Amino acid sequence: MLKRQPPSKLVVGKALARRAILADHQRKVLDELLWKAERGYEGEQRADDHWDDLHIAEPYVLLHGFEAVSSRGYTHQIDTILVTAHFVLIVELKNIAGVLTYEERSHQFLREQNGERMSLTDPFAQVERHEMFIRQLIDGIGVKLPVLSAIIMTSSSSILENMPERFHIFKLAGLRFKLQEWNNTYPVQVLESMVSLVRNELLAHHQPKKWQHPFGKVLIQRGALCLCGEVMQYRRGKFACRCGHTSSEAFFEGLHDYRLLVDEWITSKGLRDFLFITSKDVANKLLVRANFYYEGNTKSRRYLIPEDIWRK
Numbered sequence: 001m002l003k004r005q006p007p008s009k010l011v012v013g014k015a016l017a018r019r020a021i022l023a024d025h026q027r028k029v030l031d032e033l034l035w036k037a038e039r040g041y042e043g044e045q046r047a048d049d050h051w052d053d054l055h056i057a058e059p060y061v062l063l064h065g066f067e068a069v070s071s072r073g074y075t076h077q078i079d080t081i082l083v084t085a086h087f088v089l090i091v092e093l094k095n096i097a098g099v100l101t102y103e104e105r106s107h108q109f110l111r112e113q114n115g116e117r118m119s120l121t122d123p124f125a126q127v128e129r130h131e132m133f134i135r136q137l138i139d140g141i142g143v144k145l146p147v148l149s150a151i152i153m154t155s156s157s158s159i160l161e162n163m164p165e166r167f168h169i170f171k172l173a174g175l176r177f178k179l180q181e182w183n184n185t186y187p188v189q190v191l192e193s194m195v196s197l198v199r200n201e202l203l204a205h206h207q208p209k210k211w212q213h214p215f216g217k218v219l220i221q222r223g224a225l226c227l228c229g230e231v232m233q234y235r236r237g238k239f240a241c242r243c244g245h246t247s248s249e250a251f252f253e254g255l256h257d258y259r260l261l262v263d264e265w266i267t268s269k270g271l272r273d274f275l276f277i278t279s280k281d282v283a284n285k286l287l288v289r290a291n292f293y294y295e296g297n298t299k300s301r302r303y304l305i306p307e308d309i310w311r312k
């Protein structure tokens with residue numbers, strides 16, 4: 001099993017929103033990106049809860065948020081992969097409201113909402129790419145399993161019109177019935193042990209990547225940030241703000257942002273500069289207490305900031 005993590009775009013985007021010094025038009029782009037990423041993640045979580053409630057033919061493996069790079073260097077971000085002894089299913093989740101239509105001739109996936117028409121990325125081309133990639137991986141280990149793909153709409157208010165027959169596109173509520181249908185269409189194809197073999201092969205290729213933001217080199221606001229927007233000072237074991245707020249979490253939040261926006265490694269000097277800590281001893285003490293993995297001797301020591309240092 002692979003549990004879904006918050007998308008990198010959302011995590012890095014939030015850190016940018018907190019600290020990047022952006023021009024107004026960049027801020028607008030970031031807000032829109034974040035809004036979309038939030039909606040997508042909400043839909044993904046809704047879908048993940050739904051899987052828990054289904055009775056899937058055993059044995060099965062569910063991989064949520066799979067990411068890999070093909071031998072030709074192309075990235076594949078797959079929302080969910082289900083592996084059973086019947087088939088492999090690739091799922092693309094879409095949290096889009098409005099009326100959705102597809103014009104097959106022009107490969108246009110259109111959305112209409114409040115009288116406005118918009119062209120969106122062709123999801124069918126997307127899943128076909130993923131399908132080919134996964135088929136190659138499975139063929140490579142000699143497992144003969146049909147690879148299917150589906151686009152599942154996670155928004156209850158989306159309306160599907162004119163969708164091509166040869167693709168599977170449906171609302172989340174239809175998943176249960178589709179799985180039953182496919183189980184009948186594809187009776188058990190392989191031994192149970194093959195399901196684990198496929199899982200291992202897929203996990204060996206799973207390689208999540210950090211989102212690269214589109215703003216180029218940006219100035220980052222340093223300091224432990226208070227909810228009021230001010231920079232806090234470190235005093236007697238805590239960060240304290242002029243507004244009266246104190247925080248013991250600000251240290252972790254600061255390092256979390258540092259890891260995403262500056263570097264995953266930090267030195268004692270780097271910490272002092274970033275969080276405006278004047279005392280060498282205090283900075284060292286904080287780093288020792290945090291118990292990070294480190295490299296180098298005392299003078300040139302650098303500490304690895306863990307991925308899960310802070311979550312929000």
Ligand SMILES: [Zn+2]
Nearest residue numbers: 226228241243
């Ligand atoms: Zn404050």
